[in-house]
Amino acid sequence: MPQGSGPVGFIGLGMMGLPMARSLLRQGRSLVVCDADPVARQAVAEGTAPGAVAVAETPAAVADIADIIVLMLPDSNVVAAVMEGQGGLLPGLRPGQVVIDMGSSRPGETRRLAALAASRGAALLDAPVSGSVVKARAGTLAIMIGGDDAAYAKAEPVLRGMGETLIRTGAVGSAHAMKALNNYVYAAGLLATAEALRMAEASGLDLAIFADVLNASSGRNVATETKVKQEILPGRYQGGFQLGLMRKDLETAGSIAEETGVQAAALALCRGLWNEAVAALGPKADNTEIHRFLGDRR
Structure with a gap:
């Protein structure tokens, strides 16, 4: 495991999320994952060392463990449900945590959720990706990142485990x-x-x-x-x-x-x-x- 790092939370193990999560595992990260699909939960752990992947039943359980939480979800509606719904991330967020929305969300909704995270002392970055499933598997995605410098500094090592090119785009919402x-x-x-x-x-x-x-x-x-x-x-x-x-x-x-x-x-x-x-x-x-x-x- 990279020095000084704890488990990374990863919510959303779909077509892009699964290979991105596996890319982090290859970099020596341990993960706590959450996904409704039991097949995806099993697939992410295949061939990994014992204890490299833990499964959380709810997003809130991910927030209890991980300081950095990656969301790879279909759209803003799903992101909002994961953040604000029953068993969601938001009530459990604590100061210093960073949530990274790597899907393709609506910028206005991203800014709203970032403000809610900030009210808990946490930060939300938007970090959508460009590239195919092939690049996700190889860990060579291009990643655009919106958000403040302090949150980016915490998230950068995790982002580099999934992407080859990182581009800072400005304030939160700008990357989306x-x-x-x-x-x-x-x-x-x-x-x-x-x-x-x-x-x-x-x-x-x-x-x-x-x-x-x-x-x-x-x-x-x-x-x-x-x-x-x-x-x-x-x-x-x-x-x-x-x-x-x-x-x-x-x-x-x-x-x-x-x-x-x-x-x-x-x-x-x-x-x-x-x-x-x-x-x-x-x-x-x-x-x-x-x-x-x-x-x-x-």
Whole structure:
């Protein structure tokens, strides 16, 4: 175990949370975990040393043990339930504890929960991640962090156990805002790429060569580089990020547009198409299936 560190609390062992927790275990951390899924609770401990993982029945029980508590939960509603619901974290928080919300939450809700944590003498950081399940397994995620310096100093060693690149973004809530806006830009790029591929196909163009042109030219983006030849052209559609999660991030970006009064017309168009795709394919479909959706839509 890293010197001077106690168990890290980890709540939320889903698609991203499980490999992130296992990355911490590989770094020599011990964990106290909480998740409703018994399969996930069992999976996190597989192959670890005896005593490396303890299971808590409630978030409050995690707060009794861990000074640093990681939340990797689907959205702000679930985070609020874990913080404020029956058996939640908030009543048990004590001075000096740090809660790290690593999901994609709404910035305004993050600021509200941070104020509640501060009233208990604890701190809440927002630290959403960028990267796939593959990067979560490798511990090489990019992590954006919002919050004060003292809380960050306590959390940094834990964050470095899961991420390769740490970016301080400013006050609490700023990281969740930047994550949502980043994912809007990614969604717009993937959507434009998928539309261009459909037009190229209808024009009888060689799609593999077109992908090479995109990646050697100004149209290059992360979707052209990591999704076209790898997932879309072979019809694999296994990019590792669900349509429903993409829609959630776009809705968060939309709330930022409304709060700031920015007339984000391109965002509105993008949100509309992604919402149509979720309605057609379901929220658990892969985000690269936006390409399949556009083909069916014709």
